[in-house]
């Protein structure tokens with residue numbers, strides 16, 4: 020057995036669900052872009068909170084509340100270290116990527132826009148990096164402009180450069196596309212926008228778990244991700260923002276914890292990061308996310324990148340050999356996603372038949388309808404990989420696809 024195989028065996032033991040059967044067959048979980056499975060340490064951290072110190076945070080002088088507050092804030096510090104933010108105050112807990120983008124759209128971009136201004140996104144954005152900007156544009160009279168992509172599913176950089184006119188007030192762009200797997204040249208995108216003084220938000224929902232992210236090196240102004248895609252719980256996510264911006268922004272929601280003092284005449288808002296965390300937060304979610312990030316750091320990006328790169332190459336090579344299968348998204352730089360269509364078989368039928376073999380993939384438009392239109396397909400079947408997946412699982416996928424083709428021919 021190779022070193023990677025030995026490590027994989029160990030890693031898979033950390034994820035109890037990977038041992039289950041589906042219709043009597045071993046589960047082959049290839050829907051990791053939708054949500055990743057959770058390691059035992061994350062599950063234990065959540066149950067430990069409920070079993071031993073469940074209480075509200077930032078509010079009580081009692082022991083349990085202090086313990087819960089300490090663990091919640093410890094997670095924030097882990098995340099600060101993980102993405103190399105300047106201070107823990109730049110780490111805002113949100114419900115996920117979607118809420119992070121909406122927060123920035125509402126509290127940072129909208130107050131700075133006037134009629135005729137422009138927001139720039141790309142053709143490969145998830146709906147949650149399209150719709151919040153459409154709402155802001157409707158409200159302000161600004162225009163949403165979309166940078167085109169080529170037939171391989173790559174951003175056309177020259178078009179991006181041309182579209183970065185003086186009218187553009189904000190750029191919001193995905194790092195890794197969830198339906199194509201394309202890795203965007205994010206550093207160059209940010210550098211170009213900054214050369215014109217335009218702030219940039221990075222949607223890191225599909226990159227935080229695959230690529231080592233250093234926000235200071237990237238220089239991005241905002242970055243958002245979801246806990247559940249990096250082996251943490253659902254309902255928790257992170258907005259990173261540069262302190263100079265977060266300080267100037269008005270709150271997204273009003274309520275408890277985001278204030279220093281309230282009177283009917285005047286309310287004084289709390290300091291960062293609490294100004295953006297109104298109400299009782301997802302305490303167990305934040306604690307679980309901290310644990311997930313600690314776990315991922317222990318696995319290490321050297322292993323993650325090496326193994327996932329091999330898996331992606333193996334899957335692309337294997338699936339490309341199948342007659343009648345077309346991969347959608349052939350960018351030179353890709354991460355962990357293979358989207359495909361089969362001649363004469365609807366992706367929903369593909370997904371349903373793969374399920375019978377215990378294989379979990381996602382079918383549909385993946386919340387990226389404009390991409391489906393760009394490639395003139397109604398939907399795709401998407402296999403997406405995590406560091407616990409194996410080449411043997413990809414073999415099972417390829418065999419099962421062959422069965423689907425036979426059945427429909």
Ligand code: C6P
Pocket residue numbers: 052053054114115116117118145147148193195196197198222224225245381385386
């Ligand atoms: N993509 C997928 O199956 P939330 O739902 O807030 O955790 O993440 C939204 C989101 C934003 N940007 C990108 C690039 C994403 O991939 C996602 C979520 C899932 O592809 C669910 S649609």
